[in-house]
Amino acid sequence: MSAAQRVSPGFHRLALFLAAIPLLLGGSLSVYIAFDLANRLWEQHQKLVCAHEYAAGKKPGENVFDQFDTVKLKQIGCSNSDDTVTVGEAAQPSS
DSSP states (O other): OOHHHHSOHHHHHHHHHHHHHHHHHHHHHHHHHHHHHHHHHHHHHHHHHHHHHHHHHSOTTTOOOOTTSEEETTTTTSOSSOOEEEHHHHHSOOO
16 A cells, blocks of 8 residues: 555645645735836836926926936926936936
C-alpha cells in the first residue's frame, strides 16, 4: 500500500485549501498594488496636463523662467497639495 492511499482524501482537500490561501492573497495583493500605482500615476499625469495647459496659455515673451525652475502646482490651480514640476516638464506636450 502506497503512502498516498493511507492518507485520507480529506487531508488532501485540506492541503489544497491551505495551498490556495497564499495564492489568492498574493494575487489579490498584486491586483491592489497595480491599481494603486495606476491611480497615482494617472493623478500625476493629470497634474502635468494641467500644468502644460497653463504653460501653453502663456505667450512666449511672458515666460522668462529657465526650464529647470520649479512651478508650484497649487499656485497655478492644478493641485491642492504643494507638488512642484519643472518648467520643462510643464512645457512639454503630454502623451
